Amino acid sequence: MSQAVLESPIQADPPSLRPLDAFAGSLSQRVHASLKEAILDLTLRPGAILRKGEVCAALGVSRSPVAEAVARLAQEALVDVVPQAGTYVARLSMEEVREGAFLREALEIAAVEMVAGRVGAEQLAQLRRNLRLQEAALVDGDIGGFHAADALFHELILSFTGHRRLPGLSRTAWVHVDRARRLLLPTPGRVDETLEEHRAILAALEARDPEAARAATRAHLRQLVTRLERLVVERPELFAGNLGLPGS
Amino acid sequence: MSQAVLESPIQADPPSLRPLDAFAGSLSQRVHASLKEAILDLTLRPGAILRKGEVCAALGVSRSPVAEAVARLAQEALVDVVPQAGTYVARLSMEEVREGAFLREALEIAAVEMVAGRVGAEQLAQLRRNLRLQEAALVDGDIGGFHAADALFHELILSFTGHRRLPGLSRTAWVHVDRARRLLLPTPGRVDETLEEHRAILAALEARDPEAARAATRAHLRQLVTRLERLVVERPELFAGNLGLPGS
DNA sequence: AGCCTGCGACATGCTAGCATGTTAGCTGCG
DNA sequence: CGCAGCTAACATGCTAGCATGTCGCAGGCT
Known part of the structure; x- marks a missing residue:
């Protein structure tokens, strides 16, 4: 293959x-x-x-x-x-991007569904602190700091399942997506929407609503892949020799 | 040999x-x-x-x-x-068992949800053929063959997502659970129920019902872990770290 | 008798060097 | 002028040997 x-x-x-x-x-x-x-x-x-x-x-x-x-x-x-x-x-491959995104979505959805039923006050406080960090980074225009806090937000939720290896697996899965993002979407854009989606996830966890948490997480994670899929159509030359293009 | x-x-x-x-x-x-x-x-x-x-x-x-x-x-x-x-x-650890089961459940649920919406006739035929294999193995009393067909059934569904590395990941995750099963649950038991659960999953896929597929998959995968959890309570000495091996 | 200490052996991790297969470039020929 | 075959260099994979740290045990001391 x-x-x-x-x-x-x-x-x-x-x-x-x-x-x-x-x-x-x-x-x-x-x-x-x-x-x-x-x-x-x-x-x-x-x-x-x-x-x-x-x-x-x-x-x-x-x-x-x-x-x-x-x-x-x-x-x-x-x-x-x-x-x-x-x-x-490894070259940028939309196949790998899709697979990594699929994997992370599967993991995080399962995690939020589980966490929504057993989340504790201290854990919610950690998430709220992290959200304030994100807000502060946005106010300061610190995009790097925002992305770091973003990653930590997701890692926190994964760690709340009690499974120690989950964050590492998710990070490994996401590497391909993140690499595509860094190379193809250098413009910050959408940080405000991202923050809002994080708020929605936190709200669902606070309400202990697994369904809402799942929907919010899915919507959040699919945003980036959707934008990348759009790029495949608009500028296929960026994905040279990968996504099953006709070649000849 | x-x-x-x-x-x-x-x-x-x-x-x-x-x-x-x-x-x-x-x-x-x-x-x-x-x-x-x-x-x-x-x-x-x-x-x-x-x-x-x-x-x-x-x-x-x-x-x-x-x-x-x-x-x-x-x-x-x-x-x-x-x-x-x-x-x-690695010693048998209920932590690892839980984590592996969590991981596989997350993967397979995501897979069936996706596959339920895009499954083709040929793929359904493959699953039906596999199910007949399972039935034949049960009739012959071939437990090993049944387990092999069982594994193939799940791998088929995972492969229908189009993601090549998914089956391997799921298998790796399941290793700890399977090892615990082989060591602690040598009695065959529950094979008929397992077959019935596979039929339910296939029926949900035939109906292209993601919700039903998810529920059936979750119920199916949690059976084994539930039995193992019961064993933790009933016979905790099995999980006390060293699993009674006569090693020197 | 029990505990501490020193020694011996072991298992892993790392370093250096050799065989194997591939790739690129060049030369000769049609 | 283009193509095929060959040659030579290269990059990896493997094999053998050395340094480093730990564990176990025996002996002596308290």
Whole structure:
């Protein structure tokens, strides 16, 4: 299915990676985190070649931890490893975007339905504090801060289920969507509506209404994908060689 | 069945692993698949130590692919690696069971809701064929065949979403639940009810009723976890961490 | 007799080097 | 001038060996 064809030449790859001392854990995990961050930040452009030699030279480690980190990235569909040929950063694929969005929607809807029935006062207070943070960020025009608070809002709800690995799974699933957003929708736009949708989710949780929480979460999460789908029609050239375009 | 893997039968710890030639892909992937199967089959008992040296000796490969495979297993929470100390097969944990069940329920509910609106005639025919397979297996008393068809039934529905990685994710999530089932509920029981629940799901899909499909799927998936939860109350000693394995 | 300490062995993690398959470029030919 | 075949470099995957940290046990001390 996913053939690693590169129709466009690859630009030079400056090894601008974050030093791995900023992360914790094993060397492999640190390398993994550093590479993942770079891929999400678009520091490593989609489709760019990712030479393991370059990586281990830039980070000052050997090839084994790099290989392990790359294997984990491949499992997350963030890189595409062609045996004995090369490793490439995953291209923007609407298929992956749809799948990631589907996954996150499934997870978050299940989470809000569950949380709506058992949410506590302290948890609601956390969400309200986070919402105030979002408002403050918008007032200050701090888009980055708003996005950080946005992510935290969703992670809070997921963590309220009591399942520890859920936030990480959701984040991994969302990576492809977020990458498409950063690359294709640089304009802030819709932050006010986003805040309003967060308020709706919180209101549903405060009312302990699973149905309303589900509807609000679904509507909220589908906004971004809808905009991206629109972009597929309007500017298909951005999704080169991915969404089953006729090619010839 | 060539089991010439054992060059020296005098081994204190016989890690009876399936020969990796039965799998496809890279060596690491094959090792990963073999170990995962052994863990799911309870061939590798929960809490048992998993020496990498033993593994690479039993499979005839070096330590790098084994290390990579074990890393992936750790990412799936199937093994617990203690740095410079040892690797252990994950113990049965009701937390993991609950989380895996939650995850699979979220995925499958989202899937049936989506599929109910777009299911085609050929897909319905596939599900009906699978259901006949289940019936035949029950008539023959082939419990293993029934479970295989059961798994395929769910994978079919997931694959109908068009998302390729969904079945694998669901399977990984379900591993902990299935492991608990195999160890704690060896009695077949409830196969007739299971078949009936599958019929209900199929009926909802035939009627293109997302609500009914969701309800049927949820009821179906929660049966097993409910039984396990009951076991936690009735026989808590089974979940007291170490699951009564005679290991040294 | 019980506890603490020091030592031995082990298991993992990392580093360096070799085999294998692919890809790109070049040369020769039609 | 275009295409096919070949050659050479390259990137990954694997194999072997070394450093690091931990766990268990024996011995001595209180």
